[in-house]
Amino acid sequence: MDGSPMKLSLRAYVLSVVLPAAVASCGVMNSQAQTATEIGGQKIVTIMRTATSKTKPEFTSVTVLPGRGMELLQITANFPGKGNVDVLASPSVEEAKKMLDEQDTPNGDLAYRLGSVFLFPYPNRIRGTLSSDGKTLTTSWQGKTITLPANNIGKEAGAERHAMHGLILKSKTDDVKQKTIPGGKEISGTIHAGDFGGHWFSKSDLVITISLTADAVDATVVAKNVGKDPEPVSIGWHPYFNFPSGDRTQARLQIPADMVAKVDNYDNVFPTGELVPVSGQYDLRKGMPLYKNFYDDNWSKLNWKDGVAEVNILDEAAKYGVRIQGLSPEIKTIQAYAPPAKNFVAVEHQFNFADPFGKEWNGMDTGMVTLKPGASTKWHVRLKLFVP
Numbered sequence: 001m002d003g004s005p006m007k008l009s010l011r012a013y014v015l016s017v018v019l020p021a022a023v024a025s026c027g028v029m030n031s032q033a034q035t036a037t038e039i040g041g042q043k044i045v046t047i048m049r050t051a052t053s054k055t056k057p058e059f060t061s062v063t064v065l066p067g068r069g070m071e072l073l074q075i076t077a078n079f080p081g082k083g084n085v086d087v088l089a090s091p092s093v094e095e096a097k098k099m100l101d102e103q104d105t106p107n108g109d110l111a112y113r114l115g116s117v118f119l120f121p122y123p124n125r126i127r128g129t130l131s132s133d134g135k136t137l138t139t140s141w142q143g144k145t146i147t148l149p150a151n152n153i154g155k156e157a158g159a160e161r162h163a164m165h166g167l168i169l170k171s172k173t174d175d176v177k178q179k180t181i182p183g184g185k186e187i188s189g190t191i192h193a194g195d196f197g198g199h200w201f202s203k204s205d206l207v208i209t210i211s212l213t214a215d216a217v218d219a220t221v222v223a224k225n226v227g228k229d230p231e232p233v234s235i236g237w238h239p240y241f242n243f244p245s246g247d248r249t250q251a252r253l254q255i256p257a258d259m260v261a262k263v264d265n266y267d268n269v270f271p272t273g274e275l276v277p278v279s280g281q282y283d284l285r286k287g288m289p290l291y292k293n294f295y296d297d298n299w300s301k302l303n304w305k306d307g308v309a310e311v312n313i314l315d316e317a318a319k320y321g322v323r324i325q326g327l328s329p330e331i332k333t334i335q336a337y338a339p340p341a342k343n344f345v346a347v348e349h350q351f352n353f354a355d356p357f358g359k360e361w362n363g364m365d366t367g368m369v370t371l372k373p374g375a376s377t378k379w380h381v382r383l384k385l386f387v388p
Contacts (some may be wrong), residue, residue: 023255033132036097040067042172044093044163047212049329052077057320057385058214060084063093063117066173066189068100068108070208072116072239075217077385079320080364082244087383088114089240089344107151108169116239118208118221119166119195121200122368123236124298124335124354125152126163127270134161139357141232148199154267162270164356165238167196168206184213195227203227223372232368235379236335236350239324243343245317253345253387254287254312255334257299261353269296271353273360287312290345294337298354301324302334309334311347314388323384324349330377332367349381 001264037043043329057079065071074089074143075095094263104110109115128137130150137150152164153200173189180186183266193204211218221235243251260282262274278285281293287305302309309326311334326334326349333353337346369377 002099018165023258036093038067039065039093039097040071040170042067042176044073045176045178045187047178047213048358049138049214052214054080056080056214057387059087059212059217059383061383062187062210062212062217064187064210064386065096065100066176067169068111069118069168069191070173070189070210072210072219072237073119074115075383079385079387081199081337082318085099085244085320086242087117089242089342089377103168105151106161107149107157109164111169112165112238115209116237117165117169117221117228117236118206118352119234119236119348120168120206120232121196121204121225122163122166122235122350122356123234123238123350124165124356125270127355127358128158128163130161132215137161137163138318139163141357142230143197144201146199146201148161149315151244152379154269156265156267159267160270162268167199168193173208181211184211186211191228200231202229204231204233215384217247219381219383221379222376223371223378224355224376225373228373230370230372232356232370234351234356235377236262236352237322237381238346238348240344240346241313242324243315243318243319243345245313245315246343248340248343249291250288250289250317251345252287252312252314252316253284253336253338253347255284255299255309255316255336255347256303256305257285258301258303258333259299259332261300263297266294266296267299269354271298271355271358271360272364273364275300276317284378287314287354290338290340292340293338294340295336295345298333298335300333300353304329309311309349311336311349313345313347315388319387323386325384326383327380327382328378330369330379331381351378351379 054190148163356366
């Protein structure tokens with residue numbers, strides 16, 4: 001866990017050791033007074049509202065970690081007859097603090113193992129030429145070479161180290177502000193990312209805003225190139241959505257996409273460059289129970305309706321549903337991760353395909369947005385609630 005090559009992948013370690021203990025304590029933050037006040041060296045911020053409807057579900061709180069890139073640690077909602085429900089599969093504040101402040105890697109990789117972390121300038125995987133010490137890799141864009149942390153590896157023999165989930169996992173947030181908005185509250189903050197210590201093509205500022213109302217939780221990230229050179233960027237997040245019933249097999253997932261990317265295997269999860277029409281367990285356009293299916297896949301050719309790319313999660317045993325609405329046209333793909341033994345599904349609206357600089361794509365547009373100096377791009381996703 002010191003950043004050197006590992007025989008056991010970070011994913012395997014967390015899924016087998018850290019995450020089970022963390023998720024086992026899921027909900028503790030709602031039933032007991034939290035004692036931790038800071039994570040990542042900055043104050044934890046919770047914005048709350050009181051549910052008023054006796055017939056409709058309503059969002060009631062969001063808990064944000066400015067010391068870890070404005071990560072959403074938890075979202076709660078009130079369902080009539082059920083009380084407060086954890087929308088995200090995440091541990092208590094105390095357990096999260098232990099994971100992130102005491103057990104984490106130098107790169108901050110445990111941040112994408114709980115709640116929902118924001119990902120920039122690249123969600124998903126990037127391959128490249130590995131350094132002799134196995135800690136970094138090099139890749140290129142438009143003839144320019146960069147060095148990235150090689151912070152992830154599969155657990156099988158022959159697995160390849162690669163870069164994973166961006167460079168803001170440990171970022172501090174400046175100008176953290178709260179304000180009242182119509183029907184609710186909002187928190188925002190700015191990450192002055194620079195060029196990530198020389199790891200990226202130009203310098204970036206990010207403004208992250210999270211709003212809470214009865215009907216919706218909105219998350220937006222505005223990225224601006226404040227440097228002197230063009231840069232390719234992508235934005236995404238990594239939310240683990242909870243199944244309140246605890247019965248993952250019957251929970252239904254609906255993804256409005258016509259194509260899915262082939263991968264080499266479910267250990268590396270590297271794209272082959274081939275996109276194929278959805279079929280069988282990968283055709284989720286009308287929704288399908290998860291059963292015992294494993295997913296770590298990327299869907300594309302999204303079916304937008306009225307400017308929305310909407311994923312639905314239905315936990316019918318709990319009479320509980322969440323809609324995840326992609327609202328930015330730059331969102332080209334949706335990654336979903338759902339291991340059969342776990343009580344969650346991660347649904348990740350993102351701009352890009354995995355390994356966006358890879359030769360396997362043969363020059364295809366892989367969704368990275370090129371920002372010229374002074375230019376900005378925006379990622380916007382909204383959560384809604386419903387009773388199936």
